[in-house]
Amino acid sequence: MQSLTPPSSSSYNLNKPVIRTRNRQQPSRILCMYRSDSVHFSNGIGLSRADWQSSCAILSSKVVSQEQSSDKSADHVAAVNGHKTSIDLNLVPIDQANNKPQPTPSQKPLTITDLSPAPMHGSQLRVAYQGVPGAYSEAAAGKAYPNCEAIPCDQFEVAFQAVELWIADRAVLPVENSLGGSIHRNYDLLLRHRLHIVGEVQLPVHHCLLALPGVRKEYLSRVISHPQALAQCELTLTKLGLNVAREAVDDTAGAAEYIAANNLRDTAAIASARAAELYGMQILADGIQDDSSNVTRFVMLAREPIIPRTDRPFKTSIVFAHDKGTSVLFKVLSAFAFRNISLTKIESRPHRNRPIRLVDDANVGTAKHFEYMFYVDFEASMADVRAQNALAEVQEFTSFLRVLGSYPMDMTPWCPSRGD
Ligand SMILES: O=C(O)C(=O)C[C@]1(C(=O)O)C=C[C@@H](O)C=C1
Numbered sequence: 001m002q003s004l005t006p007p008s009s010s011s012y013n014l015n016k017p018v019i020r021t022r023n024r025q026q027p028s029r030i031l032c033m034y035r036s037d038s039v040h041f042s043n044g045i046g047l048s049r050a051d052w053q054s055s056c057a058i059l060s061s062k063v064v065s066q067e068q069s070s071d072k073s074a075d076h077v078a079a080v081n082g083h084k085t086s087i088d089l090n091l092v093p094i095d096q097a098n099n100k101p102q103p104t105p106s107q108k109p110l111t112i113t114d115l116s117p118a119p120m121h122g123s124q125l126r127v128a129y130q131g132v133p134g135a136y137s138e139a140a141a142g143k144a145y146p147n148c149e150a151i152p153c154d155q156f157e158v159a160f161q162a163v164e165l166w167i168a169d170r171a172v173l174p175v176e177n178s179l180g181g182s183i184h185r186n187y188d189l190l191l192r193h194r195l196h197i198v199g200e201v202q203l204p205v206h207h208c209l210l211a212l213p214g215v216r217k218e219y220l221s222r223v224i225s226h227p228q229a230l231a232q233c234e235l236t237l238t239k240l241g242l243n244v245a246r247e248a249v250d251d252t253a254g255a256a257e258y259i260a261a262n263n264l265r266d267t268a269a270i271a272s273a274r275a276a277e278l279y280g281m282q283i284l285a286d287g288i289q290d291d292s293s294n295v296t297r298f299v300m301l302a303r304e305p306i307i308p309r310t311d312r313p314f315k316t317s318i319v320f321a322h323d324k325g326t327s328v329l330f331k332v333l334s335a336f337a338f339r340n341i342s343l344t345k346i347e348s349r350p351h352r353n354r355p356i357r358l359v360d361d362a363n364v365g366t367a368k369h370f371e372y373m374f375y376v377d378f379e380a381s382m383a384d385v386r387a388q389n390a391l392a393e394v395q396e397f398t399s400f401l402r403v404l405g406s407y408p409m410d411m412t413p414w415c416p417s418r419g420d
Pocket residue numbers: 130131134135136137138174177183205226228229250251252253296
């Protein structure tokens with residue numbers, strides 16, 4: 001199993017080990033664990049657990065929406081995520097009249113525990129996040145799962161692996177910020193890993209400028225923080241007269257920890273008030289984000305998808321591509337527009353497997369088109385027939401389609417960050 005080690009040279013003992021990539025000393029053992037897990041959960045039809053999980057959200061609801069249709073269409077549906085199988089995917093029967101999932105005689109009615117399975121090891125949910133204690137991601141983990149055990153990881157990738165290897169039950173990862181935009185790394189990782197989005201939280205982000213006790217603004221020659229935090233405070237730093245070097249580090253709280261551990265009196269960090277408290281820093285300026293309504297959206301990831309519902313607002317996240325390029329985009333978006341399904345987010349990322357498509361024309365030469373993966377979030381549950389029909393249509397237009405998750409929207413009342 002992946003080993004846990006205490007944080008680097010920090011003199012602060014927070015009793016919270018950070019999972020670090022450099023301690024992945026036994027890849028073969030990790031691989032074995034994963035394989036045996038797949039075998040153990042295999043459903044006897046040749047699909048691994050991971051395959052089954054990634055297929056089930058879209059496949060189950062689509063098959064159910066076409067309950068009366070032929071075997072041929074079931075095969076067709078089962079190819080949506082690239083898995084050709086005759087598996088019975090009739091997992092979430094839909095009452096078409098009420099547009100609600102219905103229990104069948106062989107199924108127990110759903111309870112709240114079905115929607116958010118309890119951890120197998122005890123009552124406290126273990127939630128992996130990137131950063132060290134005091135990071136905003138830790139606060140997001142606490143908002144998503146009050147009373148959870150937050151597990152710090154030194155990289156996003158490690159947070160994904162912590163869940164895959166059963167070290168954690170969930171990962172909480174930032175995907176976009178209202179000022180800084182998308183956190184692209186996490187979009188790429190969502191595709192590379194087989195975890196499911198099971199929820200979202202939006203966290204007001206209130207940045208502070210932190211320095212060692214006694215340090216004044218005039219002494220500073222640099223400010224360090226997470227690149228997103230530096231971007232979110234760019235104008236305010238200038239307004240404060242801080243024309244100092246800005247340097248990116250892995251996370252906001254880690255910046256504060258680093259300054260404290262190395263007694264750096266010429267360096268300030270952009271981080272939370274909680275980080276100031278944890279690492280014995282003073283707050284030189286409070287609320288330094290360029291916009292008072294600065295919000296970061298985080299998604300929660302799990303090994304299992306949740307069962308989509310229609311009795312509360314849900315969002316669904318998908319990723320798709322087409323081997324004929326971007327011309328498909330308009331058609332895909334129209335599938336949602338015709339059904340009055342609002343999109344809340346669209347993002348494109350390079351198609352890593354095939355980044356460039358060459359189109360040769362003997363007369364004029366060779367066009368080099370960049371290829372993309374498109375990520376779309378829309379406001380509907382996969383248990384909603386409108387979403388099922390929209391995705392059935394999207395499937396016709398795309399060569400790759402994966403549902404990343406269908407999950408409750410964060411509807412907590414707007415509560416701007418402290419001091420605004
Ligand atoms: O560094 C942190 O404290 C984080 O949690 C990371 C992160 C990010 O990746 O965007 C999260 C929220 C803020 O937007 C700034 C940084």
